[in-house]
Amino acid sequence: MTIKYLCNPVEQFSSEENKLKDQKLKKDIYIQKRNKKVKMLGDKLGSIEKDIYFFDKLNQVLKTDANLRKRAFGYEHRKIDIIGLKNLTFITINDLEHEFLKKESTTFGAFSDYNIESSGIPSYSILEKTLWALVHSELMAMMPARIPLILTMFKQKTIPKYFLYSIMASGLKYVDTDRGNKEFMRENKYAVEACTLLKEHKNISDPYYIWTHLILSSYFLSMGMMELSTEYNRKGIDTAINSKYNHIDIPRRVNRLKETEDEKEMKRRVWWGCYIASVKQSLSTGVPLRIKVCDVVVSLPKNDFIWKYGGEIENASNLTMLMNKLAKENGKEILDLQKFCSSMCRMYMRYQHMIFVVSPRCLSKPNDDVAKENELEKVEKSLKDSRAEIEMQSNLNFVQDQEVSIDNYEEPVGFTKLLLALNRFHFRLAYYSSMIYFKFSDLVRVPGKELPGLRVIEAKRKCIKYALYMVDLLKWGYKNIPLEYWDTNATMSFFCSGVVFINAQYIKDHPEIESIKEGLEMVLRAFKGNAKCIWFSLRCIDLMENLVLNRVESNEHNSKQTELIPKMEEYALTPMDHNPWLVHRYLIFKSVECCKERSFSCLYIEDYLGVNGKKREIES
Known part of the structure; x- marks a missing residue:
């Protein structure tokens, strides 16, 4: 019987062998891939462990090494130039004279209107005019602004609409000649639209997203909407912290984000804008500070003039093109304008330290007085550093009588002179107000924490001194800066000098009594003059009128305390200075009506002296 094979036995064996080889090969490939993945994950894990070790070590060093922290903040240690700046033909003095000797009130009409489909989006010329006014009035909120870049984004239709609407909401008040309900409704519409679009935006780490919160906070503040202003400022800085903007300049082994120097500088400026707004808000409303200086590792802004006006742009107004040329050439006329933002950032870091040290002094609970006295000495030294910075920098040091009006840009390089004036104005304003606070x-006056009389007398003397400097x-x-370039924060700063004058006007025998009375009138006049652009000025007027009524009532009461008046001599600046001063106990004047007793410390002599060991009952 013949057996028939379906296939050759040799071929069958060979087939089985090949199958085993294929299986082994697949297994080997699988093992190789698995081992490769394990190795890759191991490398990543090792890298993460190294990063954790590196940052833990760096954190410890930053906490203990003051010099390293100082270097991290120092803009002068970053020598990388901002990219995208090309040298153009040198601009002559004749070019400047031709531009600035013009008598027109503005030069923004040079470019024809550029309309986008939606009727809610402004024309190019309106945006340019609004942007210029906003950038040069809200100096800190608009610190990240690059005028040529924003205008180019608008023309290319790449500008985020929420950002565009926030600019229009906040900036139109500076360019409107007439302001009524129609104008207010238009600004409010832009603000509402910006807020709505912000809620829909997903990329919250985008610097324009964070910056828009800052601009809207400034808008709500100017309208006297304190709660909304506080909310948007808080959202802005919290988002910046969540996106690690406060760690931009921590040394890293690898730049994973591959950011350009321009992108980093943008984030730095957004961060510092949020930081300064947060400090201002804490100072004026009493809300807690969002972050400590020791947790910030961000270099200071640099090259302000080049940043603001440099970059590529075509077919803009004469003024924009002229300043763009100056920025690209970086001439000697503008070198003094490069360090203003870094100076203001340092000023507000000192402000934050002052708030941290001063606020607990006003609380009734006990504290470590020795430690606080040491901290107070540090605060005073840091404020003296601010004064030294003013005296050292020629662009911040000036004599009022030597300055000349620059309205309508009546001389060569007029606009750069306006910028110098703004820098001087705001830096000195911040310094004087910090000294008064x-x-x-x-x-x-806090029971159990009473200060010696000489300390109180010296404080009164310096408050009057710096309030008169502010006047x-x-x-x-008023002489040198067009009214449209005054901002809300300037108004708030002058408020503290007004409080000093409300108190000092009752020191009838003070050698500067006439200047004190004139100063109070001047501050009120300034608030009324700014009310067209800044509604918050009306709130300040209302607050000051309430404070005056409080001062009148307490003065009438105290003048009858004939037995107690002699006991006030220990704290008196002059023989007729027998009134306790009206000061805000928690750095807050948010509401006179509900916080009268909480904010104003010891308006009556018997309360100030603690007669019979008891204090007037506090009403909530």
């Missing part, structure tokens, strides 16, 4: 803390600055500002 600091000395106010010596005038707060001189106010007069100089």
